[in-house]
Amino acid sequence: MPIGAYAAGIELANELVSTSPTVRGAEALPDLGALSGLLAGHGLRAPVHEDVFQVQLLRREVRGIMETETAEQAVAGAGVLLGRAGLAPVLRREPGRPWQWFVPTVKGAPLADELAAFVGAGLLGAVRALGHERFRPCAAPGCRGVFADVSRSGRRRYCMPELCGNRLNVANHRARRRETTS
Template sequence: MNQLHERGADVQIPITGYAAAANAASDLVNTSPTVRATTGEALPDPDALAAFLAGHDLRLDAVAGGRSPSAEDLWEVHLLRREVRGILETETEEQAVAGAAVLTGRAALRPVLLRDGDDRWQWHVPTAAGAPLADELAAVAGIGLLGTVRALGHERFRPCAAPGCRGVFADVSRSGRRLYCMPDLCGNRLNVANHRARRQAGSEAR
């Protein structure tokens, strides 16, 4: 399912797609060099930001028609990343909801009902025409985090379980048992470390 749908001069964010939006918000936070201590900044330039948006199927109005993100867009997204992290680290549901509502309000307008591909009515949140890229992305993150709290609970906002990792994420998995901010990276790293520890313990026991 597409996360955003262009409609006229604005963008429609489907509320039913909160999980994809929450994943985008989590992944945005974890592009930071604070999290990627060994590899560094994952959004070092506008091209990397464009690739991030494309990877999450975020067709924002600010970059419609083949326009590329600017250096100012990148700087604003870096600032947004800190705000999203702060919400994922909130201590209470009330704090999380208040913070996510602020993000949503940066570009989003009142909810509307639109028909989907199966001719069913679905809630969408449109963004204001001409909104900056970071504000549109903030609206996406806000909807994702609000949806997570509403459907799954604030306890789904978690720190990464990998030792030494400073990543955080919203767990929107069906089982609710996700442990790592970047499962392919942090999970594999921990498995390798545990394997080496077992081999070393086995060698010392001989």
């Protein structure tokens, strides 16, 4: 994973944490199909059935890091994730591209450990580039989600804008309509 491309690791971290029953009310990562869907488009290897439970456990670790009180705690936790399968960073260049840092993983490492390294590097990149204050709880009433805001403006408020943000917008719209009709 390119270290400078921490946003990809954060995107996966946010998606992973949002699958939790704590956030959704029910397990959104119950089986191999759901895990395959989550990982699609991230350039990672295909999961097998045995990976589902391990990735569910990883989800708890990632959430714990996003809920830390200090940057030092977040860095320590992300470093542990990175160390599960990450090797020493290397400088590499793809043809026609500039040099970039990459974090290779141990050959044959379990998928959950590869994901831990990918997400850990993303979390470290976010702390370094944006600061620990970008790790936030969801602002939607009743939602227990957490996320890392890597938006340019740093104003993201919801763990799942398309769900939590939309739900709140619909509720506000309905409240305004009730006020105008009464």
